[in-house]
Amino acid sequence: MAEGSTSATEMSESSSRADDPVIRILLIGRKGSGKSSSGNTILGEKRFKVGLKHEAEIHEEVTQIGGKQVAVIDCPDLLDPDLNEEQQGMMKEQLVSGCSAGLSSVLLTVPLEKPVQNEQQILDCIKCLFGPEIQKYIMILFTYQCESDQTIAEPLTQHDQADLQRLMTECGGKFHCFNNRIKSDDQIQELLQKIERKMLENGGNFIMKQLKRSNSKANLVDFSGESPAADPDL
Numbered sequence: 001m002a003e004g005s006t007s008a009t010e011m012s013e014s015s016s017r018a019d020d021p022v023i024r025i026l027l028i029g030r031k032g033s034g035k036s037s038s039g040n041t042i043l044g045e046k047r048f049k050v051g052l053k054h055e056a057e058i059h060e061e062v063t064q065i066g067g068k069q070v071a072v073i074d075c076p077d078l079l080d081p082d083l084n085e086e087q088q089g090m091m092k093e094q095l096v097s098g099c100s101a102g103l104s105s106v107l108l109t110v111p112l113e114k115p116v117q118n119e120q121q122i123l124d125c126i127k128c129l130f131g132p133e134i135q136k137y138i139m140i141l142f143t144y145q146c147e148s149d150q151t152i153a154e155p156l157t158q159h160d161q162a163d164l165q166r167l168m169t170e171c172g173g174k175f176h177c178f179n180n181r182i183k184s185d186d187q188i189q190e191l192l193q194k195i196e197r198k199m200l201e202n203g204g205n206f207i208m209k210q211l212k213r214s215n216s217k218a219n220l221v222d223f224s225g226e227s228p229a230a231d232p233d234l
Contacts, residue, residue: 023195024071024102024205027141028122029109031077034143037180038109039072042188048074056080056087058094065192073098078125079118096129102205105195106137108171112144116163123170130206137198137206140168140175141191174198 027035036048047061055076062071075095106126110119126134176191199205
C-alpha cells in the first residue's frame with residue numbers, strides 16, 4: 001500500500017514497551033471539565049491555556065517530576081459541536097499522531113460541581129480511535145476548585161449516582177481527585193503512583209503497533225461510534 005496519511009481505525013491495540021522511561025498522560029473531557037487546569041497542576045506551572053472556547057489543537061508539554069519524565073497531552077473537547085468537519089478530522093489525526101509513541105494513562109476529567117453529561121460518548125470516541133484495549137488505561141480524574149483541601153466524599157454525593165456509577169463502572173472503578181486551586185505535591189505523586197501501578201498490571205504503555213497508510217486523507221472513525229466500511233485491501 002502506498003505511503004500517505006495515517007488511519008487511526010487501522011491500528012492494532014497492544015500494551016508493551018514496559019521499559020519506556022516516559023510517563024505519557026492524555027487528558028480528555030468536555031469543555032469546562034478542568035482538563036487544561038489539571039494539566040497545569042501536573043506540570044506545576046501554567047503551560048496550557050485555560051478557557052479557550054473552540055480549541056481544536058492538541059497540545060503537549062513535558063516536565064520532570066521526582067526524576068521522572070512526564071509528558072502531558074491536552075486534548076480539546078472531542079464532541080465540540082462548534083467545530084466543523086475539517087477541524088474534527090484534523091484534530092483526530094493530530095491526536096492519533098501525538099499518541100503514537102504510547103500512552104501510560106488516559107484521564108477523563110469530570111467536574112465534581114457539575115452533573116455527568118456526555119462523558120460516556122467521549123469514552124466511546126476514544127475507544128473508536130484507539131480500540132478497546134485503551135479502556136485498561138482510562139481513569140476518571142475528578143476535578144474540583146474548593147479553596148480548602150476537602151475530601152472527595154462530600155462533593156461526590158451531589159452527583160446523580162446512577163450516571164456516575166455507570167461511568168465509574170466503564171472506567172473499572174479507577175479514579176483520582178484533583179483540587180486545581182491548591183498546590184499539593186501529594187495529589188500529583190499519588191496520581192503518578194496509580195498510573196505506574198496500572199502500567200505494571202497492563203504490562204507497560206498502550207502503544208500502536210501497526211499503522212497502515214493510504215493515498216487519501218485518513219478515514220478516521222466517526223465520533224458517532226459507527227463502524228467504518230471494511231477496507232477492501234485488508
